[in-house]
Amino acid sequence: MNAEKTPVKKTSYRAMTSLVTTWSFIIATVTGVVLYIVPQGRIAYWVNWKLWELTKDGWTDLHVIFSVVFVVVGVAHLAYNWKPFKNYMAERAAGHVHVKRTVYGSLAITAVFFGLSIFNLPPANWIFDLGDYFKEGWIVSADYEPPFGHAEEVSLAGFAQRQRIDLKAAIAELEAAGIKVPEQQMKLKDIAALNSITPMQIYLVIKPLEQRPKLKASFKPEDVEAQFSGTGIGRKTLAEMAAELKLDVATAEARLAMAGVKGKAVDKMKAIGEAHDLDAIELVKILLIEGYRP
Numbered sequence: 001m002n003a004e005k006t007p008v009k010k011t012s013y014r015a016m017t018s019l020v021t022t023w024s025f026i027i028a029t030v031t032g033v034v035l036y037i038v039p040q041g042r043i044a045y046w047v048n049w050k051l052w053e054l055t056k057d058g059w060t061d062l063h064v065i066f067s068v069v070f071v072v073v074g075v076a077h078l079a080y081n082w083k084p085f086k087n088y089m090a091e092r093a094a095g096h097v098h099v100k101r102t103v104y105g106s107l108a109i110t111a112v113f114f115g116l117s118i119f120n121l122p123p124a125n126w127i128f129d130l131g132d133y134f135k136e137g138w139i140v141s142a143d144y145e146p147p148f149g150h151a152e153e154v155s156l157a158g159f160a161q162r163q164r165i166d167l168k169a170a171i172a173e174l175e176a177a178g179i180k181v182p183e184q185q186m187k188l189k190d191i192a193a194l195n196s197i198t199p200m201q202i203y204l205v206i207k208p209l210e211q212r213p214k215l216k217a218s219f220k221p222e223d224v225e226a227q228f229s230g231t232g233i234g235r236k237t238l239a240e241m242a243a244e245l246k247l248d249v250a251t252a253e254a255r256l257a258m259a260g261v262k263g264k265a266v267d268k269m270k271a272i273g274e275a276h277d278l279d280a281i282e283l284v285k286i287l288l289i290e291g292y293r294p
Contacts, residue, residue: 013080017077020073021073025070027066028066028067028070035060035063037131040135040136043139043146044056045152046144046145046152048198048199146232148230149232152187154188156185156188157184157185159188160206164211165209165210166209167184174202174205178195179195179202180194180195215245215246224281228281238256238266238267241283247287252287259286259293259294261276261286262276
């Protein structure tokens with residue numbers, strides 16, 4: 001007597017699509033939250049930021065992939081359930097639910113939030129500001145700030161020249177600290193990876209060798225741009241900027257006030273500029289050039 005065969009259960013592609021939609025939605029949500037609070041790129045790459053062993057780029061890649069997966073399987077899910085969806089909408093219409101009004105209302109709400117985001121208006125800008133607050137919270141010391149944007153992408157030779165550091169002295173200092181430098185044209189991030197450290201740690205070793213440029217007796221607007229553009233002045237407070245320019249804070253505040261700009265010692269240069277629709281470099285021009293008006 002033959003034993004009865006256990007029937008092979010068929011795979012439910014509709015159920016599989018629903019599950020993949022759910023998982024991709026969860027992952028896209030988690031990665032979206034991480035990217036909302038992740039430090040700015042200049043910080044993340046400078047300190048080799050990681051969360052659960054994933055870099056900022058790793059989290060970005062995950063978010064993009066699963067956002068695409070969510071859209072694709074979402075369309076497939078709708079296709080599998082098109083008939084029930086169509087019947088549901090027909091029942092609602094027969095029940096005198098104002099389908100058109102519902103659709104138009106949802107489009108209107110979407111358009112409002114789209115506009116609020118584009119024009120940076122409340123409450124959308126509150127969410128942006130909160131994200132900036134979380135991102136800036138990673139900067140626990142001034143050392144977390146690179147001297148200029150994407151400094152980790154520059155070769156050691158180029159970095160030394162940019163920061164006015166003697167290259168031979170820098171290599172000697174790094175080797176004395178046990179940091180291997182196979183080639184002076186290697187990027188800082190590659191030297192850091194080779195030595196299992198961060199670009200920031202390399203800079204901290206050779207930073208004492210920096211020769212700060214002397215301030216001129218008098219400046220023209222183009223001189224200010226040439227010397228200070230790309231040096232991260234927007235991230236400094238007015239007090240820090242005044243110290244760098246060899247001005248006392250009271251003088252700095254007074255010069256800004258004469259140009260119609262209000263700023264306190266603890267305020268960031270970027271924040272002061274944004275409040276008056278000015279770039280941070282324009283504020284430096286006001287501080288250095290007597291009578292300058294943007």
